[in-house]
Amino acid sequence: MSYEIPEEEVAQDFAAALADLSMNSRYEISNLTVIARENTASALAISEALKSHIKQTSPAKKLPAFYVLDSIIKNVGTPYTLFFGRQLYSTFMEAYALVDNNVRSKMVEMLKTWKEPVPGSMDSRPVFPPEVTRPIENALIKARTSFLQAHQEQTRSQQSVMGRGRPMPSSTPYRETPTPPGNYRAPPPQSTPGFAPNYPAQQYPPPMNAKQYPPQAPPAQQYQQMPPNGQQYPTQQNGYQPHGLPPRPPSQQYSQPPPNAASWQQQYPNQPQSPYQAQPPSMGYASTEDSLAALNSDIENLINESKAEWSRNPHEVSFQTKLKALFDLQTILRSQTLPPDQISLIQNQVAQLKKAPQSAPIMQTPQAPLPPTPVVATPAPAQQPTLSSILGPGAQGALAALLARQSATPQTSSAVPATIRSPQQANIPPYQPPPSVTPAATPIPDPNSLLGRLRAAGMLPGLGATTSTPTPTVSTPTLASPPFMNTPPTSARTPLGIIPNDVVLKPASLKIPRPHLLAGLYEHLGAPCTQCGRRFQSDEEGKKKKAAHMDWHFHVRQRMDEAESRGQHRSWYVDELDWIKSREVEGETTTTTDPSQNTSAAKAAKKSKQQYIPAPDDPTLASVPCPICQEKFEMKWLDDAQEFVWMDAMKVGEKIYHASCFTEATKDVNTQAKRGTPEPVLGKRKAEDDGFAFRAKIKSEA
Amino acid sequence: MSIPGLGQAAPAAAFSAPILEAPVAVHELQANSEWRFEVEIGEKIDVKILSGTAEIFGTELAVNHLYTFRGVKSSIYTWHGCRIEVTGTCEEYTAEETPMTQYVNTHFALEKLRDEAAQNGREGPRVLVVGPTNAGKTSLVKLLTAYSLRMGRQPMVINTDSREGLLSIPGSLTATPFASIIDVEQGWGSSPTSTSSPIPVKLPLCYYYGLPSPEDNTKLYKPIITRLALASTSRLTDDPAIKATGMIIDTPGVISQGKGGFDLISHIVSEFSVNTVLVIGSERLHSEMLRKFSTYRTSTGETITLVKLDKSGGCVDRDETFTHQTNEAAIKEYFFGNARTTLSPHTQTIGYDDLLIYKIREGIYLISAPIVDPSLHSIAHANSFLPGGVEETEQGLFEKVEPNPSMQHCILAVMYATVNDSQDAVRDASVMGFVYVAEVDETKRRLRVLQPMSTRITDRPLIWGSWPEAAVSLVG
Numbered sequence A: 001m002s003y004e005i006p007e008e009e010v011a012q013d014f015a016a017a018l019a020d021l022s023m024n025s026r027y028e029i030s031n032l033t034v035i036a037r038e039n040t041a042s043a044l045a046i047s048e049a050l051k052s053h054i055k056q057t058s059p060a061k062k063l064p065a066f067y068v069l070d071s072i073i074k075n076v077g078t079p080y081t082l083f084f085g086r087q088l089y090s091t092f093m094e095a096y097a098l099v100d101n102n103v104r105s106k107m108v109e110m111l112k113t114w115k116e117p118v119p120g121s122m123d124s125r126p127v128f129p130p131e132v133t134r135p136i137e138n139a140l141i142k143a144r145t146s147f148l149q150a151h152q153e154q155t156r157s158q159q160s161v162m163g164r165g166r167p168m169p170s171s172t173p174y175r176e177t178p179t180p181p182g183n184y185r186a187p188p189p190q191s192t193p194g195f196a197p198n199y200p201a202q203q204y205p206p207p208m209n210a211k212q213y214p215p216q217a218p219p220a221q222q223y224q225q226m227p228p229n230g231q232q233y234p235t236q237q238n239g240y241q242p243h244g245l246p247p248r249p250p251s252q253q254y255s256q257p258p259p260n261a262a263s264w265q266q267q268y269p270n271q272p273q274s275p276y277q278a279q280p281p282s283m284g285y286a287s288t289e290d291s292l293a294a295l296n297s298d299i300e301n302l303i304n305e306s307k308a309e310w311s312r313n314p315h316e317v318s319f320q321t322k323l324k325a326l327f328d329l330q331t332i333l334r335s336q337t338l339p340p341d342q343i344s345l346i347q348n349q350v351a352q353l354k355k356a357p358q359s360a361p362i363m364q365t366p367q368a369p370l371p372p373t374p375v376v377a378t379p380a381p382a383q384q385p386t387l388s389s390i391l392g393p394g395a396q397g398a399l400a401a402l403l404a405r406q407s408a409t410p411q412t413s414s415a416v417p418a419t420i421r422s423p424q425q426a427n428i429p430p431y432q433p434p435p436s437v438t439p440a441a442t443p444i445p446d447p448n449s450l451l452g453r454l455r456a457a458g459m460l461p462g463l464g465a466t467t468s469t470p471t472p473t474v475s476t477p478t479l480a481s482p483p484f485m486n487t488p489p490t491s492a493r494t495p496l497g498i499i500p501n502d503v504v505l506k507p508a509s510l511k512i513p514r515p516h517l518l519a520g521l522y523e524h525l526g527a528p529c530t531q532c533g534r535r536f537q538s539d540e541e542g543k544k545k546k547a548a549h550m551d552w553h554f555h556v557r558q559r560m561d562e563a564e565s566r567g568q569h570r571s572w573y574v575d576e577l578d579w580i581k582s583r584e585v586e587g588e589t590t591t592t593t594d595p596s597q598n599t600s601a602a603k604a605a606k607k608s609k610q611q612y613i614p615a616p617d618d619p620t621l622a623s624v625p626c627p628i629c630q631e632k633f634e635m636k637w638l639d640d641a642q643e644f645v646w647m648d649a650m651k652v653g654e655k656i657y658h659a660s661c662f663t664e665a666t667k668d669v670n671t672q673a674k675r676g677t678p679e680p681v682l683g684k685r686k687a688e689d690d691g692f693a694f695r696a697k698i699k700s701e702a
Numbered sequence B: 001m002s003i004p005g006l007g008q009a010a011p012a013a014a015f016s017a018p019i020l021e022a023p024v025a026v027h028e029l030q031a032n033s034e035w036r037f038e039v040e041i042g043e044k045i046d047v048k049i050l051s052g053t054a055e056i057f058g059t060e061l062a063v064n065h066l067y068t069f070r071g072v073k074s075s076i077y078t079w080h081g082c083r084i085e086v087t088g089t090c091e092e093y094t095a096e097e098t099p100m101t102q103y104v105n106t107h108f109a110l111e112k113l114r115d116e117a118a119q120n121g122r123e124g125p126r127v128l129v130v131g132p133t134n135a136g137k138t139s140l141v142k143l144l145t146a147y148s149l150r151m152g153r154q155p156m157v158i159n160t161d162s163r164e165g166l167l168s169i170p171g172s173l174t175a176t177p178f179a180s181i182i183d184v185e186q187g188w189g190s191s192p193t194s195t196s197s198p199i200p201v202k203l204p205l206c207y208y209y210g211l212p213s214p215e216d217n218t219k220l221y222k223p224i225i226t227r228l229a230l231a232s233t234s235r236l237t238d239d240p241a242i243k244a245t246g247m248i249i250d251t252p253g254v255i256s257q258g259k260g261g262f263d264l265i266s267h268i269v270s271e272f273s274v275n276t277v278l279v280i281g282s283e284r285l286h287s288e289m290l291r292k293f294s295t296y297r298t299s300t301g302e303t304i305t306l307v308k309l310d311k312s313g314g315c316v317d318r319d320e321t322f323t324h325q326t327n328e329a330a331i332k333e334y335f336f337g338n339a340r341t342t343l344s345p346h347t348q349t350i351g352y353d354d355l356l357i358y359k360i361r362e363g364i365y366l367i368s369a370p371i372v373d374p375s376l377h378s379i380a381h382a383n384s385f386l387p388g389g390v391e392e393t394e395q396g397l398f399e400k401v402e403p404n405p406s407m408q409h410c411i412l413a414v415m416y417a418t419v420n421d422s423q424d425a426v427r428d429a430s431v432m433g434f435v436y437v438a439e440v441d442e443t444k445r446r447l448r449v450l451q452p453m454s455t456r457i458t459d460r461p462l463i464w465g466s467w468p469e470a471a472v473s474l475v476g
């Protein structure tokens, strides 16, 4: 992305048009969508403009802005999906914290559709990948649950005041009951047009139909745990547990590929309800189970298709291999409890497979799947010992597909390295076996051999020879071996120690190509950042760095925009002594040599800005401003605390002050140490806090 | 994806983005090939990697990201093959023959040395890159820097070539720790400004030599190198990340080809405790260096590893005009920023009598033996106390001058020193920044200068060199 003038102009015009958007105007939303579609080259700038508009605009204008976002991602898709997805959590939660309940329910409604494919689209993947939507769902559940718990006793009178939702009818959450409450089984009134089950195309229409963004949108209800086969998942914690049953042949309702992952909802469609009551606190898990159910059904469809293909070409070995791999995948899914991340990775892979041109599925009596045979296939290379690490390319492949969705030639299932750049690395935690798995009835196929076979069947991107052969070869990698494998976690830097490095500074030694070492500059470093190409490992540390890095990109844009109006200048160089003492902090830190940063006063001020308290539930207390400056507090969703908080706030006795005001007012009296304010645990989200501090600064300057 | 119905709404779009009618070309690069291009000063091209992998001097390019190149001779290399989309006009061709295998292997060899150094708690390799002008030294330095960054290293990059600035304007010598990606669109990137940059800024330590060639005034050049080495070595020993990585030192081509060159090379080798020398292109230089350094030991007792590398066919001769234009662009960028970030320098009018300006004398050669005694490092700034043997300075390095019209459109370096400091102290001081003389008013006896910020500069000595040459007017 270059920050060329045209792009700035597009973004500025876009922002100007947004600023006028005060209602759900079909015309304007449609216009903005068209602009976004015609200027995908400026997608980043446009996305940032919209994000910052959502952040900054008054609560009353936030919903229309979200409709614009919604319309763009559904009608244009990539690259907007990627750009919005990156900060979706904060975009969503920060707005959610500020809007009224009516808007909140609309937002929840919208979020729900983001977990679905675009209505009417051939593409069966959700609008946003689960990695993006799930954290938001979880935060919402958490917010709601804690709210409900806090208010269980004194509810009735307050619920209308607070309006956040009704209390739970009993303290027993739904998830404890083997079946959801009966009323959810009731078929819905079919009369409501535009509310047909299974999200027909009209419900989230393209902008031309934007008037159907209804004020009385149906509440989110798809989180009901209705497994496709009517079986109950025994517990939440383990998601899909072994049933002890043989693999279930596809039942009739699945013989036709469901148009989207949630087709089973047709049986248990929505029913207008108070949105919060309708969503049991277990929503987050339910969504995992949703995915799992959908995934199982997808796999079955693929199995059926492969069988059909195979039966037509019985001598074609590749179909057989593919089929076998699918069966094994199915077995793994049914016999193991996989972390949600891995499920979504598999899901992405499967979604890609589904996309591949297939012959029409043939309905036939399903055969019992072959028993999983733990065939020892290609031994996995030493660098990829775990399922999670091997699934790496799957995630990338899926993202490749995501990118390809927009391109003119959608048939890019054989991913060229090009398309494999992902804006965010898939979450691949180090694979750990589930702590207490019921011994599986069937032997679990070795994931490595499974994936080996998936690869052999062309279902996973091939491993570049570069990663699997640690010995030097004279050949150099070509386009055919995409060098984008993730490797298992390594230390912050990639020590070549793990790769034989025999290069010495001698002419002969320097002439020998060493593709295996070259991999240390590419695939071994993880997936690249879409904006600057820097690669990040997929391990925990890499993910943290990546998150901080993306935040950094975002805040840079923000700060540059802010600074544009103020006038900027080059700084003086630092002097020798300061320079010798300065340290480059992991990449992104702008080195500050302002000595005031180091004074204890500056530190104290900064520290007080980071203080927060849980936002008071008591509405009267919540409306009282800071006694010192008479300003209101800033409410914010704090991920680490998993609750809504007031930033820069502290409780002293019965009163709540801005921590900074209080510190300032009492700075000569050393009373701070005794205050019971929680120490912020913000290390992880430092970048965001800096952003917060920055906003606060801007605010005070304005 | 086409959405039925939406198409008709299109004409109602509130505006349409300005579309530049520039030629668009798509190039398919095979694995291990290099696309070389030259964009004239004042022109630009946009480049987008559509697929595959690509790097510019070792820095990987993001796919589908628009990169803009202005007035530059550069190249894009691919290890795996790629498709690139180029918008705009430039001279270009694709080369299959490159020394990239050698270069990347050099990086891996250095990595091995770094790993070994880390294990033994020693400093990573101090790598000196020498070779004649236009042999691709700076490109190799950049490549090795970028590769080490990608491995999570933090190299210290030293520029001893005053012809070109590194994160500074020409005439300066700098040391810069790199911990973040190199800005492929802007040479090496940017030194800090008051705002954020889409590519993290770098923090150079800057000294001012103010002449184009080290041989123009070795008596000034050598002590500055000594000082630069002293500061960099201090940082290196204090800073674990840099210590483990080491230094990469760029040099002026002239010291690899002139007669007096070896003296300057051995000065740099000695001051920076260089233990790895990469010789580009010149067989003669390589064998001469082999002969002279075969028995050499660094201050820490290490031997010197010398290796000759091939010159890249992509190296282009940069003629005087191009150099002049590049210098001017660098000065402009220092004060006014680049296409991404507009900077607003401060204008100030200063009376003649409020300024202390030192003009660098040219043509002073240090006749005595080069300083190779490491014990001199710490007292290098106290040269004047040295016992006989070293030439006495009957006239100073600098000539104190009053502002005059010939300063118009020149650059003055603002030193981290006071007006009472000795000339040697001023010489050894690092640079706070630069001012540009926009106007000299002889009748009113005052100067109008551009300076990056509004800070008072009259309490500091300014140095006036002849490099960079006077620019065209930057203002009005």
Ligand SMILES: [Zn+2]
Binding pocket: A529, A530, A531, A532, A533, A534, A549, A553
């Ligand atoms: Zn980045």
Ligand SMILES: [Zn+2]
Binding pocket: A626, A627, A628, A629, A630, A631, A657, A658, A661
């Ligand atoms: Zn206050």
